[in-house]
Amino acid sequence: MTGFFPIDAVKNGTVQQCVDEAKRQLDIMAPGGKYYMCFEKSPLVLADIKPETLNAVIDTYKEYGRY
Numbered sequence: 569m570t571g572f573f574p575i576d577a578v579k580n581g582t583v584q585q586c587v588d589e590a591k592r593q594l595d596i597m598a599p600g601g602k603y604y605m606c607f608e609k610s611p612l613v614l615a616d617i618k619p620e621t622l623n624a625v626i627d628t629y630k631e632y633g634r635y
Contacts, residue, residue: 572608578621586621590628
C-alpha cells in the first residue's frame with residue numbers, strides 16, 4: 569500500500585504537525601506492514617518543502633514504520 573503524504577504539510581506545517589501526520593498515516597495505512605511512503609505530488613523545487621519538516625517526516629517513518 570502506498571500513502572499520500574500531503575506536500576503542503578512539509579511546505580507550510582511545523583515539525584510537530586508533520587510528525588503527527590506521519591504517525592497518523594502509519595496508524596491507518598500500515599497496521600500490518602507493507603506500506604510505502606510517498607507524497608501526494610512531487611516537490612518540483614526545494615522551495616516546495618522545508619528541509620527540517622522533511623527530515624522530521626523521514627525520521628518518523630524510520631522510527632515508527634519498522635515491522
